[in-house]
Amino acid sequence: MAAAIVAVNGEVLCMQRGIGKSPSTSMKWEFPGGKVEKGETPQQTIVRELMEEMDYEVVPLHRLAKVYYEYPDFTITLDAWLCKASTQHFNMKEHIAYRWLKPQDVASLDFAAADSNIIEKIKDITFLPNDFE
Numbered sequence: 001m002a003a004a005i006v007a008v009n010g011e012v013l014c015m016q017r018g019i020g021k022s023p024s025t026s027m028k029w030e031f032p033g034g035k036v037e038k039g040e041t042p043q044q045t046i047v048r049e050l051m052e053e054m055d056y057e058v059v060p061l062h063r064l065a066k067v068y069y070e071y072p073d074f075t076i077t078l079d080a081w082l083c084k085a086s087t088q089h090f091n092m093k094e095h096i097a098y099r100w101l102k103p104q105d106v107a108s109l110d111f112a113a114a115d116s117n118i119i120e121k122i123k124d125i126t127f128l129p130n131d132f133e
Contacts, residue, residue, distance in 0.1 A: 002042035003033035003080040003115065004050055005064050005122060008088045012106055012122060016097040024071040028112040031080060032056075032095075042079040056090035058083040065121040069114035080118045 006013040013032065020026045034049035036042055043060040050056045060081040067078045088100055099109065103122045111119065 001033060001076055001078045002036050002045040002049070003031040003078050003118070004046045004058055004060070004083045005031055005080055005118070006050075006056075006058055006083045006085055007103075008085050008100070010102065011088070011100040012103055013088075014099045014101055014106060014109055014111075015092075015095040016099075016109075017112070018094075018096045022071065022073050024073060025112045027096075027110075028115075029099075029109040030112050030115045031118065033078075033080075036079075042081060046081055046083060050090075053094040054090040054092060056085065058085045065118045067114055067117045069117060071113065076114050078114045078118070080121070 014029050015032050016029050017025055017027060032050055032054065033046055034053070036045045046058065046060050050058050060083045062082055063079065064082045065080045067080065069076050069078065092098060106122055107119050
């Protein structure tokens with residue numbers, strides 16, 4: 001799995017999942033992304049998934065963290081990439097809610113356990129992608 005840590009205007013995008021098959025992740029917050037398809041890099045997955053699920057164009061910059069986590073009903077390796085985008089506007093198709101938060105406020109949401117392991121890395125970000133523009 002690949003996850004996008006999208007930062008725009010000093011804020012990070014957080015998405016809320018709907019009710020799903022797994023009680024471990026249902027209604028939890030997460031960073032957008034999805035399953036890496038055969039022959040795809042994590043960066044390609046992020047670009048594809050965010051376009052499919054959100055009509056949202058992002059540019060992966062660098063890996064922020066790689067997390068392995070064992071839920072009671074499945075195991076996940078989550079490859080998280082810091083990404084930039086030109087706007088905070090997108091078309092929400094798969095999730096039920098979203099929030100743009102300052103990095104220090106991201107931990108206030110009830111994240112899925114694998115994603116919550118990335119939050120500490122977000123707090124450590126000393127610059128956000130806007131600094132490149």
